[in-house]
Amino acid sequence: MHSLTDALGSPLHVVVPDQIAENLERFRSVYRRHHLSGQVYYAHKANRSSALLRRLAATDAGVDVASLGELQHALGAGFTADRITATGPKNPEFLWLAALTGVTVGVDGVAELDQIAALVRKHALAPVRVLLRLSGFETSGVKVLSRRSRFGTPVRELERLLEAVERHGDAVELTGVAYHLDTTSVAEKATALEGSLAALEACRSRGLRPRAVDVGGGFGVSYLAEREQWEEYTSALTAAVLGRRPPLTWGGHGYGLRGESGTLRGALGLYPAHRSVAGAAYLDELLAQPAASLGGRPLAALLLEHLYDLHSEPGRALLDQCGLTLAKVLEVRSQEGGGALLVRLAAKADDIALEDHGVLMDPVVVPRSAAGPGEGPVAVHLFGGLCLETDLITRRTVFLPRRPVPGDLLAFANTAGYAMDFHATRAQHQPAARKVAAWQDGDAWRWCLDDQFWPITPSGGAQ
Numbered sequence: 245m246h247s248l249t250d251a252l253g254s255p256l257h258v259v260v261p262d263q264i265a266e267n268l269e270r271f272r273s274v275y276r277r278h279h280l281s282g283q284v285y286y287a288h289k290a291n292r293s294s295a296l297l298r299r300l301a302a303t304d305a306g307v308d309v310a311s312l313g314e315l316q317h318a319l320g321a322g323f324t325a326d327r328i329t330a331t332g333p334k335n336p337e338f339l340w341l342a343a344l345t346g347v348t349v350g351v352d353g354v355a356e357l358d359q360i361a362a363l364v365r366k367h368a369l370a371p372v373r374v375l376l377r378l379s380g381f382e383t384s385g386v387k388v389l390s391r392r393s394r395f396g397t398p399v400r401e402l403e404r405l406l407e408a409v410e411r412h413g414d415a416v417e418l419t420g421v422a423y424h425l426d427t428t429s430v431a432e433k434a435t436a437l438e439g440s441l442a443a444l445e446a447c448r449s450r451g452l453r454p455r456a457v458d459v460g461g462g463f464g465v466s467y468l469a470e471r472e473q474w475e476e477y478t479s480a481l482t483a484a485v486l487g488r489r490p491p492l493t494w495g496g497h498g499y500g501l502r503g504e505s506g507t508l509r510g511a512l513g514l515y516p517a518h519r520s521v522a523g524a525a526y527l528d529e530l531l532a533q534p535a536a537s538l539g540g541r542p543l544a545a546l547l548l549e550h551l552y553d554l555h556s557e558p559g560r561a562l563l564d565q566c567g568l569t570l571a572k573v574l575e576v577r578s579q580e581g582g583g584a585l586l587v588r589l590a591a592k593a594d595d596i597a598l599e600d601h602g603v604l605m606d607p608v609v610v611p612r613s614a615a616g617p618g619e620g621p622v623a624v625h626l627f628g629g630l631c632l633e634t635d636l637i638t639r640r641t642v643f644l645p646r647r648p649v650p651g652d653l654l655a656f657a658n659t660a661g662y663a664m665d666f667h668a669t670r671a672q673h674q675p676a677a678r679k680v681a682a683w684q685d686g687d688a689w690r691w692c693l694d695d696q697f698w699p700i701t702p703s704g705g706a707q
């Protein structure tokens with residue numbers, strides 16, 4: 245790790261392409277257990293890596309692209325159009341390349357259907373396959389369970405959407421419906437899936453022939469192995485916010501919590517670092533949920549009964565343990581009067597954007613030289629290299645097993661999902677982190693630059 249950062253600079257992202265193939269296999273096994281067909285589309289936006297994308301292209305997975313650049317990247321990595329879906333806000337160039345190449349488009353609303361139809365007619369393209377992205381699902385009762393989304397069409401406006409599909413029957417082919425909810429709640433997602441099944445019925449009753457439901461992403465990652473660790477930390481943070489113990493954060497930051505004359509207010513705005521059910525297991529749990537309005541039968545059974553394909557779009561979950569970020573320690577400074585050490589890293593907060601996603605994990609110290617006589621655990625605050633008070637890698641006080649020294653590396657684990665390049669800038673002319681791909685070759689690890697990786701020998705990966 246030290247020779248890598250000596251050569252390529254700090255910070256440095258390391259991605260592990262073979263891990264994404266293993267994670268895909270876990271999703272596939274859930275499909276098999278429920279006898280469901282359909283595609284797993286990797287949500288590309290979670291990481292820009294070419295190596296991860298090219299490794300995935302060598303499997304049977306699909307990819308979900310959300311920009312022109314991502315679509316070009318996917319096509320260039322070897323994904324054929326039948327393995328690509330295009331979602332999210334689209335500019336005309338993105339829509340054009342998607343329509344021209346025959347990618348399935350997840351459409352947001354009537355206006356987008358109109359746009360696609362106009363393109364198809366004007367340029368005499370083949371009809372474009374579309375999934376209708378829906379939102380605003382409700383249970384059979386009055387309580388609205390699924391949160392509002394600025395994407396998709398509220399399900400109560402489905403009629404209007406289907407009228408547009410029929411009006412554009414020469415230019416679009418309806419293949420199904422889709423949703424993506426940014427929530428950890430299984431109940432909310434089950435409501436959406438149930439609502440989607442009802443929407444498919446509505447399509448069929450009009451003589452349309454949809455065959456798939458796309459349940460989006462949001463299956464999540466469990467970052468911490470032990471639940472107790474997480475509970476202990478959040479209780480201690482609560483106590484600190486209430487002034488019952490010394491602060492655990494820079495400036496007494498409460499991550500959404502605050503104390504008002506001894507009473508706790510606000511809500512904890514952190515990613516639940518320990519999740520007993522995440523990733524493929526979360527999909528499994530979703531599929532086992534009973535559909536209240538459809539006889540209480542499991543959602544998986546209903547999908548199977550109608551022979552619907554189940555599509556999913558995991559981003560973060562497919563990237564679980566697919567990479568880490570290394571940052572070199574530049575300076576270690578004691579504060580006057582004691583307190584946590586100030587540790588400055590050769591990195592910006594946006595290069596290691598765990599904090600942006602509310603993910604709290606301690607980095608691992610990788611000493612430059614064999615550790616001297618350890619002075620025991622130390623509390624530190626981790627700063628980035630920008631001339632900005634807010635450039636903290638994390639606002640949390642971090643406890644390291646020993647005092648780091650300049651030249652040591654801090655290794656941040658599990659950063660491939662959204663923490664590597666989603667937020668990265670070139671502020672102050674500081675370079676964005678480079679990325680390397682690493683793989684195991686027998687007992688040895690080998691590596692190359694991310695954009696040099698292809699899943700063939702001698703570069704490794706799928707052989």
Ligand SMILES: *Cc1c(COP(=O)(O)O)cnc(C)c1O
Binds near residue numbers: 460463557
């Ligand atoms: C971001 C996104 C995903 C992936 O979400 P994760 O939480 O990373 O699994 C999937 N589908 C759509 C439409 C998205 O916008």
